[in-house]
Each structure stands twice: as C-alpha cells, then as structure tokens.
Amino acid sequence: MGLVLLLFETPSGFAIFNIDGVQLFLPKAEENIWANYVKDYMTYRVIWLKEFKTFKDKSNAFNHTGINSELAQMIKKWHLPGQKLAVGKQEHKSVIEQKLKISCLFNDAVMEVMWGIKHLMKSLVPQEESELPMEERLQMSYGLKTVLNRHGFNVKPEMVNERIIDTACVLYDCDLCETKHSEFFLSAGECIMEVSGIACQGWSLMKIATALKVLYDPETDIVYDDPESMLSKDELLRLKADARLYDGKLLKRTGAAVYNEIVWAREVKDDAIRLLNILVHEDGDAATPENSVPPGRGDHALTLPSLKVEKTRRSTCGNA
Numbered sequence: 001m002g003l004v005l006l007l008f009e010t011p012s013g014f015a016i017f018n019i020d021g022v023q024l025f026l027p028k029a030e031e032n033i034w035a036n037y038v039k040d041y042m043t044y045r046v047i048w049l050k051e052f053k054t055f056k057d058k059s060n061a062f063n064h065t066g067i068n069s070e071l072a073q074m075i076k077k078w079h080l081p082g083q084k085l086a087v088g089k090q091e092h093k094s095v096i097e098q099k100l101k102i103s104c105l106f107n108d109a110v111m112e113v114m115w116g117i118k119h120l121m122k123s124l125v126p127q128e129e130s131e132l133p134m135e136e137r138l139q140m141s142y143g144l145k146t147v148l149n150r151h152g153f154n155v156k157p158e159m160v161n162e163r164i165i166d167t168a169c170v171l172y173d174c175d176l177c178e179t180k181h182s183e184f185f186l187s188a189g190e191c192i193m194e195v196s197g198i199a200c201q202g203w204s205l206m207k208i209a210t211a212l213k214v215l216y217d218p219e220t221d222i223v224y225d226d227p228e229s230m231l232s233k234d235e236l237l238r239l240k241a242d243a244r245l246y247d248g249k250l251l252k253r254t255g256a257a258v259y260n261e262i263v264w265a266r267e268v269k270d271d272a273i274r275l276l277n278i279l280v281h282e283d284g285d286a287a288t289p290e291n292s293v294p295p296g297r298g299d300h301a302l303t304l305p306s307l308k309v310e311k312t313r314r315s316t317c318g319n320a
Contacts, residue, residue: 003019003020005079010121011128012054012058013054013055015053015117016075018050020046024107030108031146034144038169040123047113047124051077066098067095075096084104085104086105087110090106108142112143115139118132148276151273163275163279168276171272171273174265177265185258191249191250195245196245209263211235213255213259
C-alpha cells in the first residue's frame, strides 16, 4: 500500500506512525518533504499516528544488549510483513535490524520527516505533555535551507522561527508553480522560434509568459511591471504581427490561465522575499548576502536552457 512505519522518539517516550512511503523515494525527496510539515492541516495525507507510549526510563529503550521488550512489542504490533520501518538514529536501525529482523530506513529523506514531526509535535503527538527544546523543534531542515539559499538568504539554524518557515514555504509553493508549467513553456518557446524566428534561449519563464500573453491578446496591456519580462520593441512588433499564425498551434485559454497563474506566483514571491529580508534583519545577523539577487531574479529563476537540461535529465533517468 506504499505505507512505511515510522518510529519517532519524543521527550518522554516513543510514537509509531504510518507515513506515505512514496514521498521518501521521489526525486529530490530531501528537498521537498519539509513542505508537507509546515502547518498541521498539511499533514493529513502524509502521516497518521498509530500509537504513543511513555517510558519511565526511556534511556534504556535501546542499549548495548538490544531493545526494551515493551518497545519491541509496540513495533511488532503495527509492523506488517515486508514493511519498512523508518527511524531517526543509526543505532536504532542497527539494533532493530539485528534483534527484530525488521528492515529499517535511515537517510536524509527520513530525517526531513523527523524534522517535520518535531516541528508539529503538539498536533501530531497530542498525548505528549513534555516540550521539545525550541532549538531542536525549529532547527533547519535540508529542504528549508535549500529554498532559502536558492533565493539568496543565508539563515543560520539558530535564527529559524515560525515566520521564516511559513514565508519560505510560500517561496517553495511559488517555485513549484513555475516548475509545474515548465514543460508548457518549453514547448511554447520552441513554437515561437519555429513560427516567428525569435530565439527564446536564455529567456526566463516570465518573459516567455509575457510573449504568450501578447500572442493570445495582442491589444492587451502587460500588467506585470518587471524588466525581465519585458520584450524588446522588435520582439513585440514581430509577435503582434504573427499572432494569427499561432492559431491551432497554441491553446489560447490554457496559455492565458497559465500566464495569470505565473504573474500571481511571481508577485507573491516578490512579497515573500521582501518579508524575508525584514525577518532576517529583525532577527539579528542573517542579512541577505552581498551577492544576493533582487526579487524574482537570479539562479532560482527557470530559463529555457535550464528547462531543456532538466527535460533531458528526466528522460535519461526514465530510460535507465
């Protein structure tokens, strides 16, 4: 059924969860899993608590002789034949595999889930009355760090707070919106080259979206005031003159909907980046690096060549 059992250590005991195991094996899983655990309402499709039990002496649950019999029974109660068990420590993996003969998972993707459970422990393990230390509950996850770095923010783990996590998740969702439409923009850029002879190599998604908007509605005004999305005078005149040549080649309604979504995502992203600039300055030392990029620019912006590389990479992986 794709479910992986997970053993989570709390301040006073252990919890057993079923989790959506597919998320652990998707490409770039360690970069994406954290976004499922930002708010408690996001988790109902990916993780489910099966049992929580406190232990009077939790330090003896795992020791040099093996595993506590009470904890072993708890694991066996929920474990299905052939099912993987995700754990948060290498020593737990070694002991469980040796003593219980249960195959365990301990890797970067699993640790992202562990970060998420710590972050939302009060809602995911409501019976746990003890608190995790703040520095442990809000420590930096790999996926969170990846998003922040992609947008030019070098935030130290000790500076992470709820508002930074929430705002970074907004950036993640905006990036996801652009990635979702990347194949559409790739084919659109190739179509523009074929019909109008305009080379779109190096164009950002926003610029391609703007070109499509011109083709779908040559008389419309461009609402997004971003120099990166602006076309040259020659490009604009050529696209308007060729607009009718694209009938039957591009789906106008789909293109218009995608344009509106991309504009919305870019505006939200710019607001989130401005807020992050304020948050990291308010919290002390984590100012935006000197070589950081303005909102909506830089290495995190998808361009046509990067889409082709990604498409080739996925094709190669699929044929392996």
